[in-house]
Amino acid sequence: xxxxxxxxxxxxxxxxxxxxxxxxxxxxxxxxxxxxxxxxxxxxxxxxxxxxxxxxxxxxxxxxxxxxxxxxxxxxxxxxxxxxxxxxxxxxxxxxxxxxxxxxxxxxxxxxxxxxxxxxxxxxxxxxxxxxxxxxxxxxxxxxxxxxxxxxxxxxxxxxxxxxxxxxxxxxxxxxxxxxxxxxxxxxxxxxxxxxxxxxxxxxxxxxxxxxxxxxxxxxxxxxxxxxxxxxxxxxxxxxxxxxxxxxxxxxxxxxxxxxxxxxxxxxxxxxxxxxxxxx
Amino acid sequence: xxxxxxxxxxxxxxxxxxxxxxxxxxxxxxxxxxxxxxxxxxxxxxxxxxxxxxxxxxxxxxxxxxxxxxxxxxxxxxxxxxxxxxxxxxxxxxxxxxxxxxxxxxxxxxxxxxxxxxxxxxxxxxxxxxxxxxxxxxxxxxxxxxxxxxxxxxxxxxxxxxxxxxxxxxxxxxxxxxxxxxxxxxxxxxxxxxxxxxxxxxxxxxxxxxxxxxxxxxxxxxxxxxxxxxxxxxxxxxxxxxxxxxxxxxxxxxxxxxxxxxxxxxxxxxxxxxxxxxxxxxxxxxxxxxxxxxxxxxxxxxxxxxxxxxxxxxxxxxxxxxxxxxxxxx
Numbered sequence: 344x345x346x347x348x349x350x351x352x353x354x355x356x357x358x359x360x361x362x363x364x365x366x367x368x369x370x371x372x373x374x375x376x377x378x379x380x381x382x383x384x385x386x387x388x389x390x391x392x393x394x395x396x397x398x399x400x401x402x403x404x405x406x407x408x409x410x411x412x413x414x415x416x417x418x419x420x421x422x423x424x425x426x427x428x429x430x431x432x433x434x435x436x437x438x439x440x441x442x443x444x445x446x447x448x449x450x451x452x453x454x455x456x457x458x459x460x461x462x463x464x465x466x467x468x469x470x471x472x473x474x475x476x477x478x479x480x481x482x483x484x485x486x487x488x489x490x491x492x493x494x495x496x497x498x499x500x501x502x503x504x505x506x507x508x509x510x511x512x513x514x515x516x517x518x519x520x521x522x523x524x525x526x527x528x529x530x531x532x533x534x535x536x537x538x539x540x541x542x543x544x545x546x547x548x549x550x551x552x553x554x555x556x557x558x559x560x561x562x563x564x565x566x567x568x569x570x571x572x573x574x575x576x577x578x579x580x581x582x583x584x585x586x587x588x589x590x591x592x593x594x595x596x597x598x599x600x601x602x603x604x605x606x607x608x609x610x611x612x613x614x615x616x617x618x619x620x621x622x623x
Numbered sequence: 624x625x626x627x628x629x630x631x632x633x634x635x636x637x638x639x640x641x642x643x644x645x646x647x648x649x650x651x652x653x654x655x656x657x658x659x660x661x662x663x664x665x666x667x668x669x670x671x672x673x674x675x676x677x678x679x680x681x682x683x684x685x686x687x688x689x690x691x692x693x694x695x696x697x698x699x700x701x702x703x704x705x706x707x708x709x710x711x712x713x714x715x716x717x718x719x720x721x722x723x724x725x726x727x728x729x730x731x732x733x734x735x736x737x738x739x740x741x742x743x744x745x746x747x748x749x750x751x752x753x754x755x756x757x758x759x760x761x762x763x764x765x766x767x768x769x770x771x772x773x774x775x776x777x778x779x780x781x782x783x784x785x786x787x788x789x790x791x792x793x794x795x796x797x798x799x800x801x802x803x804x805x806x807x808x809x810x811x812x813x814x815x816x817x818x819x820x821x822x823x824x825x826x827x828x829x830x831x832x833x834x835x836x837x838x839x840x841x842x843x844x845x846x847x848x849x850x851x852x853x854x855x856x857x858x859x860x861x862x863x864x865x866x867x868x869x870x871x872x873x874x875x876x877x878x879x880x881x882x883x884x885x886x887x888x889x890x891x892x893x894x895x896x897x898x899x900x901x902x903x904x905x906x907x908x909x910x911x912x913x914x915x916x917x918x919x920x921x922x923x924x925x926x927x928x929x930x931x932x933x934x935x936x937x938x939x940x941x942x943x944x945x946x947x948x949x950x951x952x953x
Contacts, residue, residue, distance in 0.1 A: 392947065419947075420947065441944070442944055442947040443944065443947065444943030444944035444946070444947050445943045445946060445947050446943075447943065447944075494821070497819065497820045497821030498819050498820070498821060499819060499820060500814065500817045500818070500819060500820060500823075501814075501820065501831070501840075501843065502820040502831075504835055504840070506820070507820075507828070507831055507832055507835055508832065508835075510820075510828050510832075511828055511829065511831075511832035514825055514828055514829065514914060515914070515918060515921075519825055519906070547943075586946050587946050590942060590943055590946060596836060596925065596928075599921055599925070600921075600925045603918055603921060603922045603925070608918065608919055608922050609915035609916075609918045609919055610914070610915065610918035611915075612911045612912065612914045612915025612918060613908075613911055613912065613915060614912065614915065615764060615908055615909075615911070615912040616739070616762040616763065616764050617763065617764035617766060617767055617868065617912070618761070618762075618763040618764060618767055619767065619868055621759065621763050621767050621771065622767060622770045622771055622774060622864065622865050622868060623865075
């Protein structure tokens, strides 16, 4: 469900808003059982690191996506009660004392998943089942990868470097229609075929996984907008510069390199009427 | 092949001979017409229309008058000689006016590279006595034209223009001036004209991304793909004139080669760009060509960065771990 914007610019809207009202939870008639299904159709993969305050609500939302559902929480580098809470919510908890690293939890969860469809989300994003179901529905009705239709903030002339990288990667992939949507953003869902083609390891570097999926001809579509930019927790930054940014930018550049290796030096774009032989 | 040879000969002979008689030029034009065939027929048909002919004549007369009336903006002596290189295809309407503005800069030489022209661009350009005209019968691409022009040029500073737009000498001057004070690559700054990123076109996104990868986000969407831009002779020699055929790669070569690359002026080429079939609409031919050019540039940049030392996969993983730990230690 897309909220209609009343005007192009609403200065100070963040400050004015007291509560986030974007998500309207749809309460299921019968609350889903707080256990994993023995033969799951959907595996929900939730990396979590010190998310004790949100994890219960995240799992509750994940439970509602399908009647045959398993929830896998990859708890890593957590000093709080994240693992205990996740276990008591009936999730399959995979524990790591040390932090796994950005997006590595996705690979671990994917390797452990038993379902036909894998739905990826995150321990700090409380998303109700109604907002997650479109991804599962899209994959069950034929898509290989169902992306969050979220391109990041694009209202300024000069976007955030990561936002620019995502757009540029899709352009070079010949998929400008995807704008800035990619496997980088959760929630997204993939089918088992995609997992087999990409391998669970590559999911730790989402831009590369995204590029390879498009290059391998998998059906990649942006299906539903979940405005995760507004929901993300504030993180530590180093003098206004996120150190994670460099990692993500490198991943994107490596993905671009992969596209150029596979599609040739012009990424499949023609040379027009240019006659290079004229100049010696 | 035959045509091409004849053409390049004409380019060389008229080069640097501002006093070439109009009689000889007429003769050469006539010979060319005979060689050209179908294109010549088309232009002949157009010429037979009296209205067009009259308009053309009055225009050129007016130009000559106003050229003498307008103040010259000569480039200060001692900062090097100026070569102006104009690449054009079917621009009979704008070329004479553009040349008039260029003449105000008092350049040492003007090189006009015409490609695939089926109109009177050639004849009109020859009215400018200083211009060296290079005529390529078939479409070769405007970047190829610039490359050819650069190869034939001799000036210390090179100003690159397209024939489709008349830019006042005052605006051209800022690029020449920048090159004169030591900027190796003086670019057109289109940033104030950009729409919000969400509405920008593929070309702008490519330019922004390449500059970001090159660590020059400060250049915004400035690129050698856009004219006007000026180069120093040093830059041309370092880049190599062949590389000018793929402007984003030339830009990458300049930046990674340590040349001084700066924004030097703002000319609204977006507003005045002639709309043609092939440069309008999303996914048009020009967009595809420029996207491919940026791909080529990125191939080179990535190869360079990798040879200069890149993180191994293991150290990358370790780096991710450290960052995750650090970020969560709130």
